[in-house]
Amino acid sequence: MKSMKKLVAGAAFVAASMGFMTQSAWALLPIEHWKQSSGAEVWLVQSPGIPMVDIQLAFDAGSRRDPQAQAGLATAVAMMASKGVRAAGDAPALDENGLGQAWADLGASFGASAARDSFTYGLRSLTEPDLLQRSIALAARQVATPSWPEAVWQRDRERWAAALKEADTRPGTVVSKAFRKDVYGSHPYGYQATGETLAQIDIPAMKTFHRDLIAACRAKVSVVGAVSREQADALVKQLLAPLQTVNGDNACDPLPPVAEVAALDKPVTQNIPFQSAQAHVLIGQPGIARNNPDFLAVLVGNHILGGGGFTSRLTEQVREKRGLSYSVYSDFSPGLDRGAFIVALQTRPDQAAEAVKVSQEVIRRFVAEGPTEKELQAAKDNLIGGFALRIDSNSKLLANVANIAWNGLPLDYLEHWTDRVRALTVKDVKAAMQRMLQPERMVTVTVGAQP
Numbered sequence: 001m002k003s004m005k006k007l008v009a010g011a012a013f014v015a016a017s018m019g020f021m022t023q024s025a026w027a028l029l030p031i032e033h034w035k036q037s038s039g040a041e042v043w044l045v046q047s048p049g050i051p052m053v054d055i056q057l058a059f060d061a062g063s064r065r066d067p068q069a070q071a072g073l074a075t076a077v078a079m080m081a082s083k084g085v086r087a088a089g090d091a092p093a094l095d096e097n098g099l100g101q102a103w104a105d106l107g108a109s110f111g112a113s114a115a116r117d118s119f120t121y122g123l124r125s126l127t128e129p130d131l132l133q134r135s136i137a138l139a140a141r142q143v144a145t146p147s148w149p150e151a152v153w154q155r156d157r158e159r160w161a162a163a164l165k166e167a168d169t170r171p172g173t174v175v176s177k178a179f180r181k182d183v184y185g186s187h188p189y190g191y192q193a194t195g196e197t198l199a200q201i202d203i204p205a206m207k208t209f210h211r212d213l214i215a216a217c218r219a220k221v222s223v224v225g226a227v228s229r230e231q232a233d234a235l236v237k238q239l240l241a242p243l244q245t246v247n248g249d250n251a252c253d254p255l256p257p258v259a260e261v262a263a264l265d266k267p268v269t270q271n272i273p274f275q276s277a278q279a280h281v282l283i284g285q286p287g288i289a290r291n292n293p294d295f296l297a298v299l300v301g302n303h304i305l306g307g308g309g310f311t312s313r314l315t316e317q318v319r320e321k322r323g324l325s326y327s328v329y330s331d332f333s334p335g336l337d338r339g340a341f342i343v344a345l346q347t348r349p350d351q352a353a354e355a356v357k358v359s360q361e362v363i364r365r366f367v368a369e370g371p372t373e374k375e376l377q378a379a380k381d382n383l384i385g386g387f388a389l390r391i392d393s394n395s396k397l398l399a400n401v402a403n404i405a406w407n408g409l410p411l412d413y414l415e416h417w418t419d420r421v422r423a424l425t426v427k428d429v430k431a432a433m434q435r436m437l438q439p440e441r442m443v444t445v446t447v448g449a450q451p
Contacts, residue, residue, distance in 0.1 A: 029045050029046070029047060029397075030045070030411075031043055031044070031045055031401060031404065031411045031412075031414075032044045032045075032046075032229055033405075033411055034229075034233070036233070036236065036237060036240075038216045038217055038219075038237075038240060038244055039216065039217030039218070039219075039252060040216050040217065040218075040219040040220075040221055040236060040240055041219070041220050041221065041405070042221045042222075042223065042232060042233065042236050043220075043221070043222045043223070043401050043402075043404065043405045043411075044222075044223045044224075044227075044229060044232045045223070045224045045397060045401055046225075046226075046227065046228065046229070047224055047225055047226060047394055047397065048226045049226070050225070050226060050394060051126055051127045051128070051226050052124065052125065052126055052127060052225050052226065052394060053123075053124070053125055053127050053132065053223065053224070053225030053226060053227050053235075054122070054123070054124050054223070054224050054225055054394050054395060054398045055122070055123045055124075055221065055222070055223050055225075055235070055236070055239070056120055056121070056122050056123075056221070056222045056398060056402050057120060057121040057122075057143065057219050057220075057221055057239070057240075058118045058119070058120045058219070058220045058221075058222070058402060058405065058406055059118065059119045059120070059213060059214050059215075059218050059219060059220075060117070060118065060119075060213065060218060060255060061074060061077075061114070061118070061119035061209070061213035061214055062074055062114055062115050062116050062117040062118045062119055063075065063114055063115070063116055063188070063191060064116055064117055064188040064189060064191075064258050064336075064337075065188070065209070065213060065255075065258075066188065066191055068186075068188070068191055069197060069200050070197055070200045070201050070205060071191040071192055071193045071194070071197040072160075072193030072197050072198055072201060073201050073205060073206065073209055074114035074119055074209065075114045075193065076153070076157075076198075076201050076206055077112075077114065077119070077206050077209050077210055078112040078113050078114040078119065079112075079156060080146055080148060080149075080152070080153060080156075080206060081111075081112035081121070081142055081143075081146055082096060082099060082100075082110075082111065082112065082142070083095070083096045083099075083146070083147070083148075083149055083152045083153075083156075084096055084098075084099065084146065084147035084148075084149050084152070085099065085138075085141045085142055085145055085146060085147055086141075086145040086146075086147050088141055088145065088242070091137075091141070093147060095147075095149070096149075096152065099138075099142070102138055103138070106125065106131055106134055106135050106138070107125075107126060107131065108123065108124060108125040108126070108131070108135040109122075109123070109124045109125075110122065110123045110124075110135070110138070110139045110142060112142075116189060116333075116335055116339070117335045117336045117337075117406075118406060119213070119214065120402075121139070121142075121143055123135065123136075123139045123239075124395075127225065127226045127227060132235070133238075136235055136238050136239050137238070139239060140238060140239050140240070140241065140242045140243070141242060143214070143239070143240075143242070143243055144242035144243040144245070144246045145242060145246065146210070148203045148206060148207060150203055153202075153203060153206075157198050157199075157201070160193075160198060161195040161198050161199075164193065164194060164195060164198075165195060171274050171276045171278070171279075171280045171447045171448050172280055174272060174274060174280075174447050175272070175280040175281070175282050175445050175446075175447040176282070177192055178270055178272060178445045178447070179282040179284065179340075179342070179443060179445045180192060180340075182268045182270065182443040182445065183264070183284060183285060183286060183340050183443050184261060184286070184340075185262065187259060187260075187261050187262065187337075188258060188259075189261060189335075189337065189339070189340075211246075211247065213255070214243065214247075215243065215247045215252055216240040216241075216243045216244045216247070217252035218252065218255075219240060220402075220405045220406060221236050221239075221240075221405075222398055222401040222402040222405050223235070223236070223401075224394050224397050224398040224401060225394060258336075258337070260337060260338075261286045261337045261338040262286070263285075263286060263438075263441075264285050264286065264438070264441045264442070264443065265441065266441060267440065267441050267442055267443070267444070268442075268443045268444070269443075269444045269445075270443075270444070270445045270446070271446050271449055271451075272445070272446070272447045272448075273448075273451075274447045274448040275448070276349070276447070276448035277349075278346040278347065278348065278349070278448065279346065279347050279348065279349045279351075279352035279355075279446055279447065279448040279449040279450075280344075280346055280446070280447045280448060281343075281344070281345050281346070281347065281352060281355060281356055281359070281444070281445070281446050281447075282342055282343070282344055282443075282444075282445045283342070283343040283344075283356070283359055283360065283363070283442055283443070283444045283445075284340050284341045284342035284343060284442060284443055285340070285341055285437070285438060285441065285442045285443060286338040286339075286340060286341070287332040287333070287334060287338050287339055287340055287341035287436055287437075288332065288334050288338055288339075288436050289334055289335065289336060289337055289338055289339075290334040290335055290336070290339075290403075290407045291407050291408060291409070292334065294432040294435060294436065295334065296417075296420055296421055296424065297424055297428045297429050297431075297432035297433075298332065298432050298433065298436055299383070299421075300376070300379050300380065300383065300421060300424055300429055301366075301370075301371065301429045301430075301432060301433040302330055302331065302332060302341075303379045303382065303383060304366070304371045304375045304376070304378075304379050304429075305330050305362070305363070305366050305433075306328065306329045306330025306331070306343060307329060307330055307331060308379060308382060309329075311378060311382070312329070312330070313362050313366060313375075314328045314329065314330060314343065314345075314359060314362055315328055315329075317358055317359075317361075317362050318345060318355060318358050318359055318362070322354075322358060324345075324347050324351050324354060324355040324358060325345040325346060325347045325351075325355055326346070327345065327346070328343070328344070328345035328355075328359065329343070329344060329345075330342065330343045330344075331344075332436075336407075341436065341437060343359055343363065345359065349448055349449050349450040350450045352446050352448075352449035352450070353449065356444060356446060360439065360442075360444070363437065363439050363442075364439040366433065367433055367434055367437050367439055369430070370426055370427070370429055370430025370433065371426055371429055371430070372426070373426060376424070376425075376426055376429060380421055380422060380424070383421055384418045384421055384422065387417065387418055391414065400414055
């Protein structure tokens with residue numbers, strides 16, 4: 001067998017040589033999809049050019065599943081995934097240092113993370129058979145049988161609580177927390193970890209969360225790399241088998257529904273005193289869900305409004321014409337439910353009121369009138385021209401496949417993305433932005449403005 005150094009060096013050389021692959025070459029790679037007997041669903045793109053494979057497991061176990069009094073629970077479970085595994089057969093137990101060394105010896109990487117909607121595990125490995133099998137076996141242990149060391153959790157919880165306390169001394173944190181509370185109210189999207197909620201999280205709570213939500217039958221698995229369908233199917237079965245053993249066959253009752261994000265019924269304005277060299281401003285509201293048919297029209301509209309950098313209307317009016325802010329942008333974060341639409345800027349404390357007024361007027365006018373033909377064409381050219389950069393590596397392609405898997409998008413979504421963007425009209429974008437945005441009912445939070 002080749003040495004580890006030679007294998008890693010060879011993979012790096014091939015990856016570098018493939019770095020300039022064209023858009024069409026990536027876009028033509030078909031996405032295969034099937035369901036295993038366990039209930040797990042698999043999405044695969046065979047990418048034979050690089051002797052590596054990337055695998056992502058996604059579960060409906062993001063922070064929206066946290067109990068309100070234990071905000072941060074999903075993130076805590078993800079943190080503890082790398083802190084140790086129990087013994088399995090002839091394989092000894094490993095603590096966090098042993099796990100780190102084991103992955104270094106394999107030349108592979110594995111980790112867990114919790115987002116707003118999903119809880120994910122990610123594996124990257126060379127496809128050399130022995131190394132891949134060992135990587136899958138170790139990852140399967142981390143998914144199914146973390147050791148939950150109490151002392152490590154106590155240590156990390158103290159560090160996390162201290163970091164949260166320190167963050168609360170910064171205006172960016174203050175404005176963000178106030179904005180989320182006003183936009184989401186009591187919805188789980190608005191839950192935020194605090195020292196108090198972390199104090200309510202213990203090992204039994206993490207075990208229960210893991211047992212109830214991380215089940216093979218609920219897994220959405222995305223695979224990109226130099227493996228065939230048969231190989232991918234076998235790898236996923238091996239990866240999830242210990243989890244099936246731990247959870248059994250009765251772990252797949254339907255999860256309770258999460259309440260929908262409510263629309264705002266009136267505007268909300270907060271001016272929070274804070275000693276800061278810059279005033280921080282956030283303006284926004286609940287936006288759209290990712291599977292909304294308006295998604296691409298809103299993507300293009302937002303690019304024109306504030307997501308397109310120096311060519312956007314907000315930058316032109318707030319920065320270029322009036323010099324009120326070095327940077328201003330708009331964004332939206334669609335998820336399984338309506339993630340927030342947001343306009344963000346920083347400005348001198350004595351200019352905050354004017355910056356807010358100008359930004360609000362730009363939003364109102366854009367929603368009322370829509371883009372011009374020239375703006376629309378420029379946005380299309382920019383987005384379509386940059387499409388290749390969205391899928392020019394295995395990791396980026398994996399993210400796109402995982403997006404398709406998680407949001408139930410069609411398998412040919414990437415293949416027709418540019419055509420669908422190109423077909424959008426001024427009328428389409430205007431109507432979509434009007435459906436999404438209600439300028440008269442937005443949240444405006446300013447931290448550090450002069451009274």
